Each structure stands twice: as structure tokens, then as C-alpha cells.
Amino acid sequence: MEQAFSFQKFPCRETKRLILRKTEKRDLQDIYEMYANEEVVKHTPMDAFITREDAWQEMIWHWEIYTQQIGLRWLIEDKESGKVIGSCGYLNYLKEHSRIEIGYDLAPSFWGRGIMSEAAEAVLDFGFNDLNVNRIVAKVDPRNKASIRLLSRLGFMEESKLRENVFEKETFSDLYLYSLLRSDYMDRYPD
């Protein structure tokens, strides 16, 4: 399948309440604050950030995956406050298989207000209509109820349990594999 997006100009997006945009140097403090919160990283492979250098490394990763054309990460800016409140995007792009993985994190004070649903809809639209992939996967810790609800709400289907798939927080953890196919998405959003 032909990839329409060329990884040249970063694809900013705007939704009702949010701006999805490229990571800039000025975002260091907001990114640090979000990922220094244990609640944000609890069900992810990340450890809570301790220093601003940790945030800087995260930012470098955002820039590198884009340069290497293996993913892209948007920062989620709250239109009302101008503050960066989360991030979302794609990793592990396999162009030859037209497949990519979605990921997202949000600052806890914004949870439960439909923010990530709103951002993820724009991210999925980009995935299927601009990047033109056939399959989007998500890997989620079975204890991460909010993320599982979000994926279900977006139309993802649970495929399998990857048993003791990751060693994180001093223990082996299972991950559920979820997927959304282009055909599922087109059935759901025919226009």
C-alpha cells in the first residue's frame, strides 16, 4: 500500500480543545513534570523522570523516530492554558507491512475528560488517511483499565495476551495486544 505521508513537514493537528504539535526545546519543563509523576508511568515500561536530562532524552527520542521515519510523537497542548498536558503518537513503523504501534500518555489532572479520546481520533485519522497504514496495534498492561477502555472506545480489538512480555518495575509483566485494521476503521468511520 502506498504511503502518502513523506516525513518532511511535521503534521500538526488541531481538535476542539487541543493542539497536537511537534516537540520543541521549550517543552522540557512540561514534559519533565508530566513524566516525573509516578501515576503516568505506572503501567508503562518507563521509570518516573528524576532529572530534566530524562526529559531531554525523551525529547531526543521524539525527534529521532521522526528523522528515522519509524514513528512520530505529537505533544498535546491544551488550547485554553497553552500547557503541554500529554503526548501521543506512533512507534515501530514497519512500512513493508503497513503496520504501526500507537502510544499515549496524559497528565493525571486531565484524566477522565475525554482528552485522549479526542487526541487519539486525530492520531488514527492521520494513521489511516495520511500515513495510509493497514494495521495499528497497541500493547497494554492488563491492569491499565483506562487505556483498555480507551482502546475499546476507539474500536480496537483484543487479539492476545503476550505472557511475561516485558521486564519492568522489577518484574515480568503480561501485555495485551490490541489492533485496529483499516477495514475496521472504514466500517466505523465510512466518510
Ligand SMILES: CC(C)(COP(=O)(O)OP(=O)(O)OC[C@H]1O[C@@H](n2cnc3c(N)ncnc32)[C@H](O)[C@@H]1OP(=O)(O)O)[C@@H](O)C(=O)NCCC(=O)NCCS
Ligand atoms: C490511558 C489514558 C491516556 C486515558 O486518557 P483519558 O483522557 O483519561 O481517557 P478518556 O477520558 O478519553 O477516556 C477513555 C475511556 O477510558 C475510561 N477511563 C478513563 N479513566 C479511567 C480510569 N481511571 N479507570 C477506568 N476507565 C477510565 C473513560 O471512561 C472512557 O471510557 P468510556 O468511553 O467507556 O466512558 C490516561 O489514563 C493516561 O495517560 N494514563 C497513564 C499513561 C498510560 O497508561 N498510557 C498508556 C500506556 S498503554
